[in-house]
Amino acid sequence: MLYLKKYFTEGLIQFTILLSLIGVRLDLDTYLNNQLPPLHEIILGPSSAYTQTQFHNLRNTLDGYGIHPKSVDLDHFFATRRLLNQVRSLDHLRVPSTELSAWLVHRDPETVVSATSQSGPSIALDNGGSLEDVNNSEASAMRGAGGASETTYSLNGEDSLGAVAPEDSQEQGERESSDDLSKEDIEIIDILWRQDIDLGAGREVFNYSSRQKESEADKPNEENEEAGGREESWRNGLNLRAVQNLHVDGETGERLQEGTSLSLQECLRLLEATFPFGEEPEFQATGPTSQLRASTEETPSTSQGIALQAPLSQSNTPLDLEQQWQDIMSIMELQDMEVNNTAANVTMNNDPNNNNASTTESATIESFELPRSTLINQDVSLHQASLPSCSQDFPTLFNPELDSTGVQRPTLVRLSSSNSSNINSTYGATNLTGLFLPPPLNSTTNLTTTPVLPDPFSSLLEESMLDEISLLDLAMEEGFSQDQASQLEDELDSDSGLSLDSSHSPASPSNSETSCSSAASSSSTSATFSEEGAVGYSTDSEAASAEAEEGAVGGYQPEYSKLCRMSYQDPSQFHGIPQLENVNHNHTYNQPPASSYSERSQLSASCSKKGRDKQMQQTKLQPPQDCVDRQSSRDERRARAMDIPFSNEKIINLPVEEFNELLAKHHLNEDQLALIRDIRRRGKNKMAAQNCRKRKLDTILKLEQGVQDLQREKAQLLKEKMEYGKCIRQTKQKVQSLSQELFAQLRDEEGRPYSASEYFLQYGPDGVLLMPRNMSTEQSNKPDKKQKDKKK
DNA sequence: ACGTTTTGTCATAAA
DNA sequence: TTTTTATGACAAAAC
Numbered sequence: 001m002l003y004l005k006k007y008f009t010e011g012l013i014q015f016t017i018l019l020s021l022i023g024v025r026l027d028l029d030t031y032l033n034n035q036l037p038p039l040h041e042i043i044l045g046p047s048s049a050y051t052q053t054q055f056h057n058l059r060n061t062l063d064g065y066g067i068h069p070k071s072v073d074l075d076h077f078f079a080t081r082r083l084l085n086q087v088r089s090l091d092h093l094r095v096p097s098t099e100l101s102a103w104l105v106h107r108d109p110e111t112v113v114s115a116t117s118q119s120g121p122s123i124a125l126d127n128g129g130s131l132e133d134v135n136n137s138e139a140s141a142m143r144g145a146g147g148a149s150e151t152t153y154s155l156n157g158e159d160s161l162g163a164v165a166p167e168d169s170q171e172q173g174e175r176e177s178s179d180d181l182s183k184e185d186i187e188i189i190d191i192l193w194r195q196d197i198d199l200g201a202g203r204e205v206f207n208y209s210s211r212q213k214e215s216e217a218d219k220p221n222e223e224n225e226e227a228g229g230r231e232e233s234w235r236n237g238l239n240l241r242a243v244q245n246l247h248v249d250g251e252t253g254e255r256l257q258e259g260t261s262l263s264l265q266e267c268l269r270l271l272e273a274t275f276p277f278g279e280e281p282e283f284q285a286t287g288p289t290s291q292l293r294a295s296t297e298e299t300p301s302t303s304q305g306i307a308l309q310a311p312l313s314q315s316n317t318p319l320d321l322e323q324q325w326q327d328i329m330s331i332m333e334l335q336d337m338e339v340n341n342t343a344a345n346v347t348m349n350n351d352p353n354n355n356n357a358s359t360t361e362s363a364t365i366e367s368f369e370l371p372r373s374t375l376i377n378q379d380v381s382l383h384q385a386s387l388p389s390c391s392q393d394f395p396t397l398f399n400p401e402l403d404s405t406g407v408q409r410p411t412l413v414r415l416s417s418s419n420s421s422n423i424n425s426t427y428g429a430t431n432l433t434g435l436f437l438p439p440p441l442n443s444t445t446n447l448t449t450t451p452v453l454p455d456p457f458s459s460l461l462e463e464s465m466l467d468e469i470s471l472l473d474l475a476m477e478e479g480f481s482q483d484q485a486s487q488l489e490d491e492l493d494s495d496s497g498l499s500l501d502s503s504h505s506p507a508s509p510s511n512s513e514t515s516c517s518s519a520a521s522s523s524s525t526s527a528t529f530s531e532e533g534a535v536g537y538s539t540d541s542e543a544a545s546a547e548a549e550e551g552a553v554g555g556y557q558p559e560y561s562k563l564c565r566m567s568y569q570d571p572s573q574f575h576g577i578p579q580l581e582n583v584n585h586n587h588t589y590n591q592p593p594a595s596s597y598s599e600r601s602q603l604s605a606s607c608s609k610k611g612r613d614k615q616m617q618q619t620k621l622q623p624p625q626d627c628v629d630r631q632s633s634r635d636e637r638r639a640r641a642m643d644i645p646f647s648n649e650k651i652i653n654l655p656v657e658e659f660n661e662l663l664a665k666h667h668l669n670e671d672q673l674a675l676i677r678d679i680r681r682r683g684k685n686k687m688a689a690q691n692c693r694k695r696k697l698d699t700i701l702k703l704e705q706g707v708q709d710l711q712r713e714k715a716q717l718l719k720e721k722m723e724y725g726k727c728i729r730q731t732k733q734k735v736q737s738l739s740q741e742l743f744a745q746l747r748d749e750e751g752r753p754y755s756a757s758e759y760f761l762q763y764g765p766d767g768v769l770l771m772p773r774n775m776s777t778e779q780s781n782k783p784d785k786k787q788k789d790k791k792k
Numbered sequence: 793a794c795g796t797t798t799t800g801t802c803a804t805a806a807a
Numbered sequence: 808t809t810t811t812t813a814t815g816a817c818a819a820a821a822c
Contacts, residue, residue, distance in 0.1 A: 633800085656810065684811070686800060692814055693799090798821065807812075 635679045642675050644668075651676050652683030739768075746770060 632640075636648050644651070645666050654662060659680065663673065739761045746754050754770065762769045 681811095682801065685802080685813095688812055689800070689814080691812085696814085796822080798819100800819080801817085803814100803816085805813085805815105807810100 635682055638675055639679060642672050644672060644676060644679075648679055648683065651679045652687075735763075742768065 633648070639648055639651070646662060650662065651659070663676065668676070743756065743759075743761055744753065748754060757773065759770050759772055762771045
């Protein structure tokens with residue numbers, strides 16, 4: 001228990017931090033923004049290697065330490081900012097959805113357990129990423145069974161909150177019970193906690209049976225949300241309560257709103273009671289005390305979820321698709337979990353009265369059956385497999401302008417958005433709902449399996465996103481029109497190919513080959529270099545001849561050793577040139593001059609194998625430098641052979657003015673000058689090639705990232721589309737119900753009901769019109785019948 | 793020994 | 808015009 005308490009405390013602290021950050025949302029936002037570049041570098045690796053080869057630009061701008069305008073860093077930076085903003089703007093544009101997920105994500109380590117038990121098989125059919133998730137969730141399930149929900153991902157603190165909250169908050173709960181709970185409730189809480197504590201790991205089972213019994217016993221007595229609240233689990237509270245309330249008591253849908261918002265407030269109140277930090281008025285729970293009691297007395301009765309989900313777990317294949325989709329979505333939501341989500345939570349939390357009011361307003365109009373089931377469905381499923389489909393077979397009873405009614409829609413939107421956003425956590429509620437709901441409704445209730453494990457996010461996401469077929473199917477399932485589907489298909493097909501650039505360059509290798517052969521055929525080194533000119537391919541024979549020649553060059557030794565030191569062992573010589581210091585910091589490129597001693601010793605060891613006989617000739621003259629010389633580049637050897645009096649680094653890296661000065665200082669012959677120019681050209685080109693390759697690689701990486709982002713965005717948009725579709729269907733359903741109700745209540749002058757075969761209701765900007773059916777084609781020229789205000 | 797990746801080089805275009 | 812940079816293509820080197 002101490003273990004659990006520790007986790008709970010940590011979770012509470014993190015939770016508190018999260019809550020406090022809600023108040024300063026912008027700060028967190030900027031924090032995230034500031035965090036971004038390093039994160040980006042962590043992901044893609046440092047790209048500073050690009051800057052170091054921009055010698056000329058760096059030098060010309062006299063600012064060797066800033067980011068060069070051409071640098072890929074800048075591209076990265078802006079691209080990342082842009083992508084992030086895109087993602088964020090998606091969130092902003094969204095219907096206030098997925099708000100609850102943040103909270104629920106934090107508190108469902110044992111929901112993962114339940115999810116595992118029911119969804120493992122179906123997930124295992126998915127791609128590898130999902131498989132990984134299954135494993136992970138199973139692991140966490142085993143851990144969760146032990147009571148210590150030590151999850152490996154970063155949110156584990158908050159996660160354990162849900163698992164352990166009731167135990168640890170006992171004292172707090174008692175403290176706060178003084179103002180909100182009756183003694184009876186406190187006793188119940190104590191009993192439950194003691195049972196939980198005593199039973200330890202197995203308490204879920206106990207919880208399930210006992211509380212199920214208890215709640216059933218309570219139902220006839222209380223018959224309100226308290227009964228529902230009793231049996232719901234700590235983390236499943238939001239939806240569960242709403243669903244049960246709606247089911248158990250026969251009241252209107254406002255229960256749902258109440259339950260949903262209050263259950264959030266339960267968390268907040270519990271937090272306040274635990275950590276009595278400054279009273280934040282917007283977190284004050286204003287609901288009935290029973291809600292609070294429900295939150296405090298309900299321990300994580302995960303086995304409820306398991307047991308209840310068991311009958312539902314024979315998921316058929318369409319459900320697998322849904323599960324897959326929801327896995328993806330939940331993962332994405334976790335990934336994109338952002339501040340505005342939580343802020344939206346607060347917003348929702350802030351105005352439960354508004355919600356209640358609006359819901360009540362809409363609910364008072366009618367008191368018939370349909371809205372309840374509608375609300376249940378809203379709460380149950382993310383998408384509409386369970387909804388009695390009303391969109392397609394909607395009668396011509398209504399005008400398409402649903403918005404003109406203007407009465408139901410806002411409420412419905414809010415309802416559906418707030419509920420359907422619980423993708424991550426609906427499974428508990430869903431399955432419990434499945435227990436209570438009649439089979440036709442819950443049989444297709446989605447069994448959300450959300451092993452919320454951020455670690456394999458990218459891979460899973462990628463693979464899942466790449467598993468476009470499921471998306472397509474889902475899209476079709478969700479009522480995509482044919483052209484939309486085909487468009488989607490086109491999009492998917494167009495994902496292939498990263499053709500970076502068109503090919504050009506007629507590539508004539510004959511030139512170099514001929515020169516190569518000529519170099520090989522030539523016997524004298526000086527003749528070789530002069531004949532080669534700028535092309536100068538050096539073959540082994542050439543190198544050998546050059547080295548053989550080196551021994552013969554008189555007065556060469558001192559300068560050669562000096563050159564060697566300058567070239568290889570004294571890079572500090574170039575400290576005056578800032579970009580050359582950068583060269584030494586580069587780990588991948590530009591290392592030939594400053595390779596480490598170990599490498600060089602390896603190389604010398606290897607080189608001793610190769611041309612031993614040639615070495616034997618020269619080791620008598622230069623024992624130590626020979627291998628060093630052998631592993632030097634061809635240009636260096638050539639320079640040495642041509643008796644170039646300065647280093648290749650200077651030749652290559654000096655700016656053109658200094659380079660010309662250097663050339664002017666020494667009196668060099670034509671061959672030497674040509675060689676020096678070639679060395680400079682080749683050296684620069686070498687670095688340019690390295691730079692180019694790195695840039696190319698980075699472009700590919702960036703494109704990959706862009707593809708991932710776009711896939712994420714696409715999935716998000718699809719999800720939004722589904723939510724909107726759901727909302728529209730629900731709205732239609734509700735309007736239909738209202739219309740039926742209204743129509744049934746209409747009476748003509750003699751008090752007789754209107755015949756549905758003769759009249760129909762038409763919605764216009766002025767209200768609802770009762771139109772005779774034979775006039776339907778005349779487009780309601782005359783509202784010859786009475787015009788009824790809908791709110792009558 | 794052979795296949796793959798990395799690196800150096802050249803040709804060429806563009807800045 | 809000259810120099811530098813970028814990049815495709817090729818081959819050698821390295822792995």
